[in-house]
Amino acid sequence: MWVFLGTYTPRLDDKGRLTLPAKFRDELRGGCMVTKGQDHCLYVFTREAFTEMATKVAAAPLTSESARAFQRNLFSGTDEQNPDGQGRIAITPELRRYAGLAKDCVVIGAFTRVEIWDAQAWQAYQEQHEDDYAKAQEEVLPGLI
Template sequence: MFLGTHTPKLDDKGRLTLPAKFRDALAGGLMVTKGQDHCLYVFPRAEFEDMARKVAAAPLTNEAVRAYQRYLFAGTDEQRPDGQGRITVAPELRRYAGLAKDCVVIGAITRLEIWDAKAWQTYLDEHEDDYSQAREEVLPGVF
């Protein structure tokens, strides 16, 4: 399970050091892909393969399905962390997420998300009030 917030820096070669606490879960390989809200999603390879099978099973006769499949799969890069826990973020993915030097890596249960630090702070500022309202929709009657 991926949880927490971490603030690694992107180096001049486009490499990002993954938080040490996640390295074992990602040692067998990972998939980096475009996420929603202009962040990147990082899935363990097995988790991505499960999701990909579900996406691939959707009907190709549906135009939205085809568009989603193309966008998802064409924008995915397979990586294996090096001995220092670094991955290289492809230039196209860095452009999509607006990654500069300062990044934020958040745990989102089944995946990590990589955000530009300023974009993450803007997202938090804009959605802080939504959090309490969304709780009722996501988990009605739980809290």
């Protein structure tokens, strides 16, 4: 399993393309799935990771209104991309709108996925949640650190 880590600051070009960090390109070279993430960022998964997650989502009961809504948003908002020779992927206008992407972006490795953020939105998110990091660590890793 590939691990995505780090923070990078690429820019969208005039055609809505984003250059993926060089460290991520080998794993994503065979294609990737770009979808709406939480907190108005975009998630980028390898095809394999997306298929594994999507299979679980698709198994949710159709009798659940929230499951149907999540499935619709996830699957209708996902775009398959193949990075070009320079490691660029095209971000659709709908996904750019959802994430508020203008020019300056932040790309972070989030272990099993890559996240794409508008630079200002990422800065605001960091400022808002910086103090919560220690508390969250205690909840996520009780007694481990």
